[in-house]
Amino acid sequence: MASKRPKRSDRLLGVLDEYRETIVVMHNHPDPDAMATGWALLTLISLRLKKPVRLLGRGPILRAENRQFVRLLRPPVELVDEVNLDAATATVLVDCSPASLNHLLDGHIAPTAVIDHHETKRDGFRIPYRDIRPKVTAAASIAAEYMREQNLEPSNELATALVYAIRTEMIGTHKALSRLDQYSLRWLSGFADYDVLSQIENPPLPRHYYEELLLGLENVLIYADSGVCFLPRITAPELVGEFADLLIRCDGLHCVLCGGRLGDDFLLSARSRGDEHAALVLLDQVLRDLGHSGGHLHRAGGKICVPACGKNVDELEQELRERWLDACNVTTRRGKRLVTRKEILRRL
Numbered sequence: 001m002a003s004k005r006p007k008r009s010d011r012l013l014g015v016l017d018e019y020r021e022t023i024v025v026m027h028n029h030p031d032p033d034a035m036a037t038g039w040a041l042l043t044l045i046s047l048r049l050k051k052p053v054r055l056l057g058r059g060p061i062l063r064a065e066n067r068q069f070v071r072l073l074r075p076p077v078e079l080v081d082e083v084n085l086d087a088a089t090a091t092v093l094v095d096c097s098p099a100s101l102n103h104l105l106d107g108h109i110a111p112t113a114v115i116d117h118h119e120t121k122r123d124g125f126r127i128p129y130r131d132i133r134p135k136v137t138a139a140a141s142i143a144a145e146y147m148r149e150q151n152l153e154p155s156n157e158l159a160t161a162l163v164y165a166i167r168t169e170m171i172g173t174h175k176a177l178s179r180l181d182q183y184s185l186r187w188l189s190g191f192a193d194y195d196v197l198s199q200i201e202n203p204p205l206p207r208h209y210y211e212e213l214l215l216g217l218e219n220v221l222i223y224a225d226s227g228v229c230f231l232p233r234i235t236a237p238e239l240v241g242e243f244a245d246l247l248i249r250c251d252g253l254h255c256v257l258c259g260g261r262l263g264d265d266f267l268l269s270a271r272s273r274g275d276e277h278a279a280l281v282l283l284d285q286v287l288r289d290l291g292h293s294g295g296h297l298h299r300a301g302g303k304i305c306v307p308a309c310g311k312n313v314d315e316l317e318q319e320l321r322e323r324w325l326d327a328c329n330v331t332t333r334r335g336k337r338l339v340t341r342k343e344i345l346r347r348l
């Protein structure tokens, strides 16, 4: 007997049909998962409801792979600083939590719908449609499911975007893909362009990227099984998370904290593996009364507004290091450098 359970995509479309138009909102500095998910929803909404829909987020997009993604696939993304809403406009928040501050609704306005896979804090909002599945690796897998439910085939570009989104979200997760992720990947692979995918995965990198990587590596300190790195210079906000993904792969490390200042913001990324500590919980402790955090259990991010925190960057880094080591139950305060030039040369 066929299931009578209403399809999620039908419920979403039913909610949005009450409005004149829809704005799909991505998190700030949208990543491929946010862009691909938003793009699929935009396609779904415009084809099924035949009403105006836009895909908005705050920029800029700076990571080389993400710029290449935009250049080659041309997702219908509009980068804006703010959004004007009226009662006839529905909002769909994708790939981030309603209560988090890293999107155009700033955690103050309840969206009409949310489609996400992050761990979500209680937000107290009345939201007519919620589809939040933290066990799913990529929000893009959920968006692909909606398209499949509605018998819509993605264009080559959209399918490539969704596949790339799932592949990037797999980095550093240390867990098997959910059944939905696997199913979506298999379905999408029939439409995706793998030549373009490889061009997105291997973009030309600017020279400053290597400089920042070198400065970062020289600043990694190891305390027992915990690593801390404050990057002396970053030009793209995404580098903090990228560096954390690299560091958590180091033999013997179970949790890492990376941070760096960009303008007024001090950006943080935490990673963990194993059952003892979860990055999300550790970072939450570190940022108490200092800033905001969110993300996945083992991959979390956060932000502090430097002028508002009452400390200069040196004091802030010292405080963050203390709090991080306390949260990790590490008693030593003597860090060992991950790499030192002198030691490497001596071993030659």
Ligand SMILES: [Mn+2]
Residues within 6 Å of the ligand: 033, 034, 095, 117, 138, 139, 169
């Ligand atoms: Mn995501």
